[in-house]
Amino acid sequence: MNQKIVIVNTGCANISSVKFAVEHLGVKVEVSDDVNIIQKADKVFLPGVGSANAAMASIKQKQLVASIQQLTQPVLGICLGMQLMVESSEESLSDNTPCLNLIPGQVKRMQVGDLRLPHMGWNTVTPVGDAPLFKGLDDNSYFYFVHSFAVGISEHTMASCQYGMDFSAGIHKDNFFGVQFHPERSSNAGAQLLKNFIQL
């Protein structure tokens, strides 16, 4: 596979683990916040951990908002990177944080009753229909999650997960894909998902 894979340097901490995981698949990958490099990529990763507020501030400061919105190649948001793809996030001290608005939806604090938050650990994920990113994976494969906020179920849900509530483990619209879990930390299942994305 001779593709240009670019990880958007969102200034967040899990970039190196995403890079290592993609490199394990035998493809080269570049971490960049240069608009020209990102635009020319065949596949783009949008990673993220931390808070939506801080991540959006970093993306704005790097003047990347419009260029990410205009991408037409497949883009995969991971964890907070996925949450940044929807309209807004209520993970903020004061108001909702406006996000990239690539896929309809809102990020809300999870309501899980007596269960513990963060939702941390390996949980089973159920793909919706023939979601291409889940090709070759069992219907109840385990993926690694760490989060307290989530996007609810909608027509854009490509995979669901259950933890006190049903929520989107993955979302998809047009060329934009997002997963709430960490494929880079989800062993063989995660590697398969990353491979599926790169082969799109």
Place this chain on the structure above:
Amino acid sequence: MLARRIIPCLDVKDGKVVKGVKFRNHEIIGDIVPLAEQYAQQGADELVFYDITASSDQRVVDKSWVTRIAQVIDIPFCVAGGIKTVEDAGKILEMGADKISVNSPALADPELITRLHDTFGQQCVVVGIDSFYNEETGKYQVHQYTGDESRTQVTAWQTADWVKEVQERGAGEIVLNCMNQDGVRKGYDLAQLSAIRTACKVPLIASGGAGESIHFKDVFEQADVDGALAASVFHKGIIPIPELKAYLRTQNIAIRN
């Protein structure tokens, strides 16, 4: 369904994996990277690397092994030991660790937990607690600087109070190491873990005492912990992880396959 986690803990000293009995007499188990890789392949759900010299020696510890681990394993891992500042934590996370764990420095400066939470988010912040049951007073007390026998001291905190405090400050997970049980393989401290569980609204990881597969079943069923951490039983091959996970599945405990 969220799976219960099996977590090998690799105590690190001078770049080697070591294990002591009741925190003493450390013996070398092996090199970090091959051991980490082996555990990931065997089905460990997560790894914890605990630099046991770091907090007590007051020196800057070479953590370049964190990157080497991040390059080879594809499961989450946490680094503990010697993280005293937001900068220390930032470096470890940039090297590829998923979480950082603080213990003695958080006792010295509880505000550290707040700063870590505000900078990196709750999901990265694990607080390790070394708890000792004092038979004379009947109380669980938090101990500090347990990596170095000569500096180990009892703090003013009772364990349940410290557990509440660290949650209020933004801990995303708590690892409760029950010192009386550590390294003696007689089972986890079910009484203490059950008591702490009721006060702990974030994920709770049991540590100290695993000797047989049934101890894992007991701690998941009776103390409702999210994960069980162990060291010597894995390092010495007493409990192979694939067999442990197969056994727990037969006991109807949610375990990742």
